Every structure is written in structure tokens, then in C-alpha cells.
Amino acid sequence: MSLQASRIDATYTTLLQSIFVTFLAASIWSLFRRNRKASIPLISQLPGPPSQSWLKGNHEQLFGLTDGWEFHETLAEKYGPAVQIKGFFGSKQFYTFDPQAMHHILVKHVFSFTPIRTGGTLLFGNGLLNMSGEQHRKQRKMLNPVFSIAHMRSMMPIFYDVVDQLETALSQRVHSGPTEIDLLSWMTRTALELIGQSGFGYSFDNMVDDVPKHRYSIVIKELMPSLARLSIARTSIFPLVIKFIPTRIRTFLMNITPWKTLHEVRDMVNYMHELSVHVYQEKKHALEQGDEVVAMQIGRGKDLLSILIKDNMVADSEDKLNEDEIIAQMSTFIFAAMDTTSNGLSRILHLLAMHPDVQDKMRREILEARNRHQRERFSYDELVALPYLDAVCRETLRLHPPVTSLIRKSDEDTVIPVSHPVQGKDGNSEITEIFVPKSTAVVVSLLNANRSLELWGPDALEWKPERWLSPLPESITDSRIPAIYAYLMTFSGGSRACIGFKFSQLEMKVVLSMLVEKFNFSLAPKKSIFWQMSLISSPVVDGGDGHSQLPLIVELA
Numbered sequence: 001m002s003l004q005a006s007r008i009d010a011t012y013t014t015l016l017q018s019i020f021v022t023f024l025a026a027s028i029w030s031l032f033r034r035n036r037k038a039s040i041p042l043i044s045q046l047p048g049p050p051s052q053s054w055l056k057g058n059h060e061q062l063f064g065l066t067d068g069w070e071f072h073e074t075l076a077e078k079y080g081p082a083v084q085i086k087g088f089f090g091s092k093q094f095y096t097f098d099p100q101a102m103h104h105i106l107v108k109h110v111f112s113f114t115p116i117r118t119g120g121t122l123l124f125g126n127g128l129l130n131m132s133g134e135q136h137r138k139q140r141k142m143l144n145p146v147f148s149i150a151h152m153r154s155m156m157p158i159f160y161d162v163v164d165q166l167e168t169a170l171s172q173r174v175h176s177g178p179t180e181i182d183l184l185s186w187m188t189r190t191a192l193e194l195i196g197q198s199g200f201g202y203s204f205d206n207m208v209d210d211v212p213k214h215r216y217s218i219v220i221k222e223l224m225p226s227l228a229r230l231s232i233a234r235t236s237i238f239p240l241v242i243k244f245i246p247t248r249i250r251t252f253l254m255n256i257t258p259w260k261t262l263h264e265v266r267d268m269v270n271y272m273h274e275l276s277v278h279v280y281q282e283k284k285h286a287l288e289q290g291d292e293v294v295a296m297q298i299g300r301g302k303d304l305l306s307i308l309i310k311d312n313m314v315a316d317s318e319d320k321l322n323e324d325e326i327i328a329q330m331s332t333f334i335f336a337a338m339d340t341t342s343n344g345l346s347r348i349l350h351l352l353a354m355h356p357d358v359q360d361k362m363r364r365e366i367l368e369a370r371n372r373h374q375r376e377r378f379s380y381d382e383l384v385a386l387p388y389l390d391a392v393c394r395e396t397l398r399l400h401p402p403v404t405s406l407i408r409k410s411d412e413d414t415v416i417p418v419s420h421p422v423q424g425k426d427g428n429s430e431i432t433e434i435f436v437p438k439s440t441a442v443v444v445s446l447l448n449a450n451r452s453l454e455l456w457g458p459d460a461l462e463w464k465p466e467r468w469l470s471p472l473p474e475s476i477t478d479s480r481i482p483a484i485y486a487y488l489m490t491f492s493g494g495s496r497a498c499i500g501f502k503f504s505q506l507e508m509k510v511v512l513s514m515l516v517e518k519f520n521f522s523l524a525p526k527k528s529i530f531w532q533m534s535l536i537s538s539p540v541v542d543g544g545d546g547h548s549q550l551p552l553i554v555e556l557a
């Protein structure tokens with residue numbers, strides 16, 4: 001054999017050996033993974049409540065208007081932080097408030113879990129709430145700075161102007177003595193006006209009329225009930241239609257479908273979109289005319305939209321958002337900001353009415369600070385430095401998060417770890433991670449995370465603002481809970497966490513500091529208030545007609 005032939009032979013043998021070794025390693029790895037996968041506990045091995053029916057599973061209990069609270073409490077008490085619940089048609093769902101599992105779902109693998117939304121892109125276009133992956137990252141990059149503390153500070157005058165109008169409206173209604181007022185309605189008007197003026201430099205409401213007259217205020221109130229009437233078509237048929245049928249054919253089909261509610265929703269969505277386009281065009285036009293013109297507008301150029309348009313103009317081309325994306329943020333912000341904040345604020349007012357001692361203490365703190373600073377309007381720093389006001393806000397957002405659960409769908413097979421071993425439903429096994437197959441619904445309970453006895457201590461279910469005036473227990477500070485704010489899951493965590501949480505905090509503090517100083521709030525006789533659980537929890541009168549309201553007695557303090 002020639003030297004060259006034997007070299008070729010040796011190379012050939014080495015190549016074959018390498019292929020064999022690689023193949024062997026891959027087979028062992030795949031066998032190991034398969035065995036590991038097979039040995040990872042499944043959702044069905046987790047403890048959980050019995051299903052109400054094969055068709056609906058635990059769905060109605062999970063979002064039950066009246067019994068939802070009890071159901072969530074039972075889940076935490078009886079089954080712990082990693083639970084098996086049932087969805088439609090016997091499907092298995094994973095319910096959790098375990099810190100490590102939440103970290104996996106909301107932070108580490110955030111884009112492998114798609115949010116299941118009420119209206120999705122149909123309602124709010126390509127706004128932040130509906131984006132995922134790279135597109136979401138790009139929008140967040142442009143929008144995060146818009147919500148900076150510096151911008152919140154510069155919005156203070158707009159906040160005060162709106163709340164001044166609220167204060168005047170309430171004063172006029174109580175000048176002749178204690179009067180029953182539906183404060184939810186006023187908090188909703190205030191929240192819409194605040195996001196209108198400081199979000200887009202646009203006024204929706206003069207805050208004078210008994211009921212708001214602007215069509216947007218009416219539409220935004222009617223939208224959710226109308227969507228609810230679209231029922232199962234909204235969650236099961238519409239996503240498929242959006243995915244597979246082009247927009248033009250979709251619109252044609254929608255127009256010829258003889259369904260009144262569908263047409264009403266179409267008209268509302270079109271109207272909201274047209275208004276957003278109109279506001280955007282006006283803002284852009286004003287910005288082109290220069291700072292002097294902008295300064296004369298409602299937002300004085302300090303509103304979120306003006307800041308976003310200006311930032312977007314000078315952004316690198318790969319970071320720039322297109323016009324549709326900017327316009328879509330307007331409905332997104334209104335939807336995300338209005339009912340969350342107004343119900344949060346209403347909850348605080350309700351609790352203050354139930355606890356006059358807390359209300360008095362808060363009023364004393366505000367009056368003392370007013371004397372100390374000798375000014376009609378607190379500066380940003382003075383306002384956020386009021387400890388008791390802060391404690392009342394935090395404690396209410398802890399015990400009563402307006403959004404109680406987040407619902408996600410897993411986009412791939414995944415293994416979710418938990419912080420502490422969970423006892424399997426057989427009573428013997430200790431589960432430290434759970435195999436969650438692709439397309440499984442995952443429910444993150446913000447409510448139970450905030451109320452966990454293990455994390456917050458034995459008094460976790462009590463409303464105690466004082467807990468925030470001394471150091472929190474190590475069980476919560478060391479828990480590695482993935483919260484964006486004060487160890488509370490109220491605003492979620494990770495890169496999809498609430499972008500408006502500072503805005504909302506500020507809004508609450510401006511409203512409370514002005515109202516509690518001026519007015520006294522007490523419970524209306526013979527009207528017991530019940531908070532119903534839905535997408536965003538809201539108050540109703542027990543035994544009433546079921547419409548959301550918060551009647552309280554208001555009088556000058």
C-alpha cells in the first residue's frame with residue numbers, strides 16, 4: 001500500500017470514529033433527555049380541586065364574580081403554590097404563585113408564555129399589550145424612558161389641574177351637607193381625564209356634568225360588556241379568524257354577519273381608532289410648528305405622546321416605531337390605565353370609609369405636611385415622602401390587587417421549577433419541577449402571591465397599613481419574588497410588567513392627598529359594598545342591580 005493510500009485510510013477511519021462517537025453521544029443525550037422528561041412530574045400529579053364539569057372545568061370558579069375570592073383562597077390554603085386546575089373540555093392547567101415558578105414564567109422565559117387577552121390586536125392594534133418577542137422588546141425600549149421619574153415629575157401640574165377639577169365637582173355636590181356620591185364613577189372619570197391630558201394632551205371630560213358627555217367615555221364603558229356578549233366566539237373563533245383570514249376578507253365577513261353586538265363592537269373599535277389617529281395627527285402637526293405652539297396645548301408638550309413622538313424622531317432607524325405602533329399605544333394606555341387605577345383608588349376610599357381611624361391619621365399627616373411646606377400643591381418629592389399615605393396605598397394594592405390573575409399559554413414544552421418541594425397528589429412524592437406541555441394554560445395568581453402566609457406572615461390576610469412602617473419580614477425580602485414594585489405582584493414582574501406603575505402611584509397619591517384633606521368619607525347606610533372578581537375587580541351594591549358603583553357619604557372634613 002502506498003504511503004498516500006494509507007494516509008487516506010487513516011483519515012477515513014478517524015472520520016468514521018468521530019461520526020460514531022458523535023452519534024453515540026447524541027443518542028445517550030437524547031435517551032437521557034427522554035428519560036428525564038419521562039421522570040419529570042406532570043401537571044396531573046399535582047394536587048388540585050375537583051372539576052365542576054368536564055365542559056367548563058374550574059373556569060367559572062376561577063373568575064366567579066361572587067365566589068372567585070373563596071375559590072382562590074381555598075386553592076392557596078388547601079393545595080399550596082403549585083396546583084392543578086381544569087380548563088375547558090377536561091384540559092389540565094397549571095395554577096401558581098410560587099416565586100421561582102413565577103420567575104420562570106414572567107422573567108426568564110417571558111416570551112415562551114403568550115398572554116391570553118380579552119380583545120387582543122382587534123381592539124388595540126399593535127400596542128404594547130399585544131406584542132411579543134423582538135417587537136415587544138423594541139416598543140419597550142422606546143416606551144420605558146417615556147415613563148421615567150423625570151417625566152412623571154414634569155406631569156405633576158397636569159395631574160393637579162385635573163384633580164382640582166374633581167375637587168371642585170365634589171365640593172359643589174356636598175356644599176349643603178353630607179351627600180351620597182358614586183365615587184367609582186368619579187374615579188373612572190378622573191382616571192380617563194388624567195391619562196387623556198397627561199397621556200396625549202387631550203381632554204375627554206369637563207368634570208362638570210353629572211355624567212360624562214364625550215363619546216369616548218361612553219364607548220369605553222360599553223366596550224367590555226359588549227365584548228362579554230360576544231362570549232366564546234371572542235376567545236375561540238376570533239383568534240383563528242385573525243390568524244388565517246386576511247384583513248379585507250375578515251372585514252367583509254364581519255360586515256355581512258347578521259350579529260348586532262359584533263357590529264356594535266366594530267363601530268366602537270373603529271371610533272376609538274379614528275380618535276387616536278386624529279389626536280396623533282394634531283400632536284404631530286403642533287410639534288412641527290415648534291415648542292411655542294406645543295406649550296399652548298393641554299399637555300404643554302409634557303404628555304406621554306409628545307415625548308414619544310419626539311424621542312421616536314431622533315431614534316436610530318432600527319429602534320424607530322412606525323405610526324401605527326405609536327397610534328396603537330393610545331387605546332392600549334387608556335385600556336391599561338383607566339379601570340385598574342380607578343378601581344384601585346375606589347378600593348382605598350372604601351377602606352378609608354370602613355376605617356375612620358386610618359382616614360384621620362392620613363388626614364393629619366397631610367395637614368402637618370401642608371403646614372410644614374406652606375404650599376397649596378406638594379412637589380413630587382414632598383408627596384412621595386408622606387409615609388402613611390404610601391403605606392395605605394401599598395397595603396391596599398397588596399391585599400386587593402385590581403388584576404387578580406394573569407393567564408398565559410405555553411408556546412413550547414417546558415419544565416417549570418418551584419422554590420420548595422410540593423407534595424404530589426399521591427401524598428408520597430416530592431415535586432420540585434413540573435413538565436408543562438406546549439399549549440397549556442398557565443394561571444399566575446397575583447392575588448395569592450400578595451396574600452401568601454408563608455411570605456408575608458400570619459397576618460397576611462389582614463389590611464394593616466402599619467406593616468409598611470417597619471422593616472418587612474425576611475420571608476418576603478429574601479423570597480426572590482419577581483415583583484417590579486415593593487415585593488408586590490400587583491404590577492407583575494419581568495419585561496412585561498406594568499410600564500405605568502409609577503404613573504399610577506403618582507395619580508393615586510395626588511388624588512388621595514387632595515381629597516382626604518378636604519373631604520370626609522363614610523359608609524352609606526344600608527348599602528353594603530361587595531367587590532366582584534372579574535378581569536379587574538370592581539364594587540357593586542349587595543342586592544343591587546349588579547352595575548359597578550361605590551356609593552359613599554361625602555362631606556367637607
Ligand code: HEM
Pocket residue numbers: 115128129130140195332333336337338340341344401402403406407490491492495496497498499500501503504
Ligand atoms: C393600579 C393600577 C394598575 C395596575 C394594578 C396595573 C397592573 C398591570 C399588570 C398586572 C400588568 C401585566 C399584564 C400582563 O402581563 O398580562 C400591566 C401591564 C401594563 N400596564 Fe398596568 N396597571 C396599572 C396602571 C397602569 C397605568 C396607569 C398605565 C399607563 C399609563 C398602565 C399601562 C400598562 C401597559 C402598557 C402594560 C403592558 C406592558 C407590557 O406588556 O409590556 N398600567 N399592568
